[in-house]
Amino acid sequence: MTSAGPGRPRSQQPSRPGATARDEILDAAAELFTTQGFATTSTRSIAEAVGIRQSSLYHHFKTKDDILEHLxxxxxxxxxxxxxxxxxxxxxxxxxxxxxxxxxxxxxxxxxxxxxxxxxxxxxxxxxxxxxxxxxxxxxxxxxxxxxxxxxxxxxxxxxxxxxxxxxxxxxxxxxxxxxxxxxxxxxxxxxxxxxxxxxxxxxxxxxxxxxxxxxxxxxxxx
Amino acid sequence: MTSAGPGRPRSQQPSRPGATARDEILDAAAELFTTQGFATTSTRSIAEAVGIRQSSLYHHFKTKDDILEHLxxxxxxxxxxxxxxxxxxxxxxxxxxxxxxxxxxxxxxxxxxxxxxxxxxxxxxxxxxxxxxxxxxxxxxxxxxxxxxxxxxxxxxxxxxxxxxxxxxxxxxxxxxxxxxxxxxxxxxxxxxxxxxxxxxxxxxxxxxxxxxxxxxxxxxxx
CATH class of the missing domain: 1.10.357 (Tetracycline Repressor; domain 2)
Structure with missing residues (x-):
């Protein structure tokens, strides 16, 4: 169970447009913010949509506001x-x-x-x-x-x-x-x-x- | 402590435009939705802004969506x-x-x-x-x-x-x-x-x- 934790294992082939994990995070956040709403989207759900751990997301963006600012x-x-x-x-x-x-x-x-x-x-x-x-x-x-x-x-x-x-x-x-x-x-x-x-x-x-x-x-x- | 509970006691003079409690609820909700955001506004905070109990609010509107629909x-x-x-x-x-x-x-x-x-x-x-x-x-x-x-x-x-x-x-x-x-x-x-x-x-x-x-x-x- 050492691999248990939030987020699916990242697949070999990125599922979203963008060459980097950072681009994939931005794409997933943009989708969730525009289809589910900003306030109701958590950084955890963004990480899950990309297939990475929440801690990996924080390596790229400190807060949800940082992601929104970039978008x-x-x-x-x-x-x-x-x-x-x-x-x-x-x-x-x-x-x-x-x-x-x-x-x-x-x-x-x-x-x-x-x-x-x-x-x-x-x-x-x-x-x-x-x-x-x-x-x-x-x-x-x-x-x-x-x-x-x-x-x-x-x-x-x-x-x-x-x-x-x-x-x-x-x-x-x-x-x-x-x-x-x-x-x-x-x-x-x-x-x-x-x-x-x-x-x-x-x-x-x-x-x-x-x-x-x-x-x-x-x-x-x-x- | 029998009067304790959510919401301030309703003042004699309504503090918001509107002849009725219902109008005051709509006005308070409109203010909170447009200045704080819809997802982050609770029916409790709307009731508090009007100065009524949350249970009184539910007498007029069953859900937050009902209020948004009306607005x-x-x-x-x-x-x-x-x-x-x-x-x-x-x-x-x-x-x-x-x-x-x-x-x-x-x-x-x-x-x-x-x-x-x-x-x-x-x-x-x-x-x-x-x-x-x-x-x-x-x-x-x-x-x-x-x-x-x-x-x-x-x-x-x-x-x-x-x-x-x-x-x-x-x-x-x-x-x-x-x-x-x-x-x-x-x-x-x-x-x-x-x-x-x-x-x-x-x-x-x-x-x-x-x-x-x-x-x-x-x-x-x-x-």
């Missing part, structure tokens, strides 16, 4: 890095719309293609604590980059009757992909539709084909 | 009833846009003015079970009414390059008010901006002043 960061980091790269480009006449489109499409594609829909955890009271300050700051920086790109947009002819930040609405449309996915209604076109909608709100519906091309070129170059 | 229903019911009333109106030439605007503005105002931002609980795994089928069906019916109103819209000149459901995007923009509120960024203009954005996505930016007037008249009449 939340993962939802914004690629989009944020791409948005930073776009925002750092030198000004280019007539490219503002293409830049916002590229950021929204890239970010929305990340949210829709991640294996687990972790954005549903954004508004958990547990995820709002100071413990997750880095994630909250990164998400805020991403929102601000959308805003800055939106502010660079040529003023729409119709905007006089409608005061709002187009970049902020684009950010909200992209994040609403999380809700769409949670409702089982996202499809491969959804990120493009969200990016398009952000530009239509800037009064640029007629220019969409050209804007899409500009955006796609930026993603090919920087993504 | 989730409360987030969609007023908007759904208004949308049903609008959808039941006889067809009227040129009023489709005003109808969608009215539904979005009315629904968004409910989401923003409720005392607690309960929409953040929509995507909890716990709220996705068959236990909440009625809420899920009501929310789906509301989404479908948005879609039908959006489908009645005159085709936008620019829609050829952009295939999507304007009613569905309006619904998502309105629900994104929940996220905006969770981020502390909603303001009194936010519901109107969300409703406006839905119409701009239909290519109707230039007609917004007239659409707003139509929508306001519908809210005055049916709201």
């Amino acid at each position: 939340l960061e993962g939802t914004v980091l690629a989009g944020l890095e791409f948005a930073r790269a776009v925002a750092a480009l030198p000004p280019a006449e007539g490219e503002a719309a293409g830049r916002l489109h590229a950021v929204a499409l890239y970010d929305g594609t990340q949210l829709c293609s991640a294996r687990w829909n972790l954005g549903i955890l954004y508004h958990l009271p547990e995820a709002r604590s100071g413990r997750f300050a880095r994630f909250l700051a990164d998400r805020q920086e991403l929102r601000n980059l959308y805003r800055e790109l939106g502010a660079d947009m040529p003023p729409a002819g119709t905007a006089a009757t409608w005061q709002s930040s187009p970049g902020d609405l684009a950010f909200r449309l992209v994040e609403s992909l999380i809700n769409l996915r949670a409702d089982g209604m996202a499809n491969p076109e959804s990120p493009l539709q969200a990016a398009d909608a952000g530009l239509i709100l800037c009064g640029l519906a007629a220019e969409l084909p050209a804007i899409r091309e500009q955006g796609a070129a930026l993603i090919a170059r920087l993504g | 989730l229903e409360g987030t969609v019911l007023a908007g759904l009833e208004f949308a049903r009333a609008v959808a039941a109106l006889p067809p009227a030439e040129g009023e489709a846009a005003g109808r969608l605007h009215a539904v979005a503005l009315y629904d968004g105002t409910q989401l923003c003015s409720a005392r607690w931002n309960l929409g953040i609980l929509y995507h909890l795994p716990e709220a996705r079970s068959g236990r909440f089928a009625r809420f899920l069906a009501d929310r789906q019916e509301l989404r479908n009414l948005y879609r039908e109103l959006g489908a009645d819209m005159p085709p936008a000149g620019t829609a050829a390059t952009w295939q999507s459901s304007p009613g569905d995007l309006a619904f998502r923009l309105v629900e994104s008010l929940i996220n905006l509120r969770a981020d502390g960024m909603a303001n009194p203009e936010s519901p109107l901006q969300a409703a406006d954005a839905g119409l701009i996505l239909c290519g109707l930016a230039a007609e917004l002043p007239a659409i707003r007037e139509q929508g306001a008249a519908l809210i005055a009449r049916l709201g």
Whole structure:
């Protein structure tokens, strides 16, 4: 009975995506947090889902909050890095719309293609604590980059009757992909539709084909 | 020590909004679910927050799920009833846009003015079970009414390059008010901006002043 204890023996072939035990822990936690709930998932059940001992899990992550922090960061980091790269480009006449489109499409594609829909955890009271300050700051920086790109947009002819930040609405449309996915209604076109909608709100519906091309070129170059 | 037991004695003056103990229970639960989390809130802590015994709480609600069901229903019911009333109106030439605007503005105002931002609980795994089928069906019916109103819209000149459901995007923009509120960024203009954005996505930016007037008249009449 010396092998008795929590957790099944780890199989030779990892059962989850990820090259390392750490990746498998993150994948199992993401599944459990999004399907069972964060508060109701224990580190023990995560370890069991991976097939390792709880003590092995603690070797990688000290607490459940550490795992959540890593997963939340993962939802914004690629989009944020791409948005930073776009925002750092030198000004280019007539490219503002293409830049916002590229950021929204890239970010929305990340949210829709991640294996687990972790954005549903954004508004958990547990995820709002100071413990997750880095994630909250990164998400805020991403929102601000959308805003800055939106502010660079040529003023729409119709905007006089409608005061709002187009970049902020684009950010909200992209994040609403999380809700769409949670409702089982996202499809491969959804990120493009969200990016398009952000530009239509800037009064640029007629220019969409050209804007899409500009955006796609930026993603090919920087993504 | 005969008065000892869970819960403080109920004060003469109710400390929470609501005419009845039942309303106070709902208010306390809404506060705890949105600020502490659903899974981590016990019926005992709800009873304590109201200042009643746990046994008195069970007189009103058998389980914590019953309370959550009632609260989730409360987030969609007023908007759904208004949308049903609008959808039941006889067809009227040129009023489709005003109808969608009215539904979005009315629904968004409910989401923003409720005392607690309960929409953040929509995507909890716990709220996705068959236990909440009625809420899920009501929310789906509301989404479908948005879609039908959006489908009645005159085709936008620019829609050829952009295939999507304007009613569905309006619904998502309105629900994104929940996220905006969770981020502390909603303001009194936010519901109107969300409703406006839905119409701009239909290519109707230039007609917004007239659409707003139509929508306001519908809210005055049916709201």
